Amino acid sequence: MTPSSTSGWLKALPNLITVSRCIIGVLGAWLLVKASQSTMESQAVVLAVSSGALFVISALSDFIDGWLARAIGAVSALGALLDPIADKVLVGSYLIAFVLISRFDPFLTPAVVIIVGRDVLVTALRLSRLNSREVPLPVTDEAKFKTGLHMVLIALPFLLVLTGLRDVEGWFYYWVGGVWLAALLSAWTAMPYLRKAFSGHR
Template sequence: MEGGSAVVSSRVWTVPNVLSFFRLALVPVFLWLIVAGEDGLALLVLVVSSITDFLDGWLARRLHQVSRLGQLLDPAADRLYIFAALIGLCWREVIPWWLFLVIIARDVMLAVLGVILANHGFGPLPVHHLGKVATFCLFVALPLLMLGEAFAPIAPFSLPLGWAFALWGAFLYWWAGVVYIRETARVIRLPADDRGAPSDTLDRKEVDGA
């Protein structure tokens, strides 16, 4: 994940961005493997994706190739992997569709808030720590559920733990959403001279969305 105090460029074809494109290209493969019930291979793809996720951020800082596109691709890939895992596991009835709808509805709500903020002259909201924790919970939950499906001997341990993380993740996802709603309502009432960026009352994170 790219970030830090490095200068952000508008370059497209950088080594980190190529890794991000590769990571995005694996999303449909990941989804197909889950739908096909090949959870072991799907987890292998997820491991490869995680390695490229680490490498693109490390190389961006090491090679001074932090780019705006990279900052957008990274959180987009994170969300796509979450959505792919949710869709695939829902399709196989491992998890209920309502969980997918709860998570999707929150991201739709954030998109609406983004439009409202743009119409009032603001950029995107800074990321709150609750959103980061929620995303982490979902990233832990979905592989645990897949592990339980792929390896029956560990299912009695993996599945309950996966569900615990999934439910906490969904709860925190919406808790963060309520914080974003309140912050949006607050900042759009600011005088015009104070506009341009949302308040620092939310924790800033230069790269990832949550």
């Protein structure tokens, strides 16, 4: 392998990590649903722990890919586009898994629909501006905070169960309240993207 090809693979690594976040996120969410459907407690525990571990790995990769890209000078427009999409796939997959596990709880489901719907809309707006010379709709600081809040909320049920609070009914709707807060924040953070997207068509 030549030095130039080695350098090429190294510079592609941040984007590969980003793409893997999508794959691992979907897999982890699927394992969580399977854990809820398992009739064997030991199997359910293994699946749930595996799901939690995959989420932690995926969440950490959100820091690693950006740090690595800056460290090796591989920051790119493609990476700037893929990174928020990967975050949305990760968050959306787990939130949808929680909705399925709750059997479409009437309080949780609308909040998740708002979050996922907002993310689909913003992603569509980004993809519609791919021919633009600038980064298509750069991520705002508010949206970064929103993503961090989403990840904390997803991690929280795993942490509560691990600390012994397995009486889900006792804390579930408090957690749902947090999801609604995140949903309202998601809707609010979509406004700058909408303004910028539509201002470009005037």
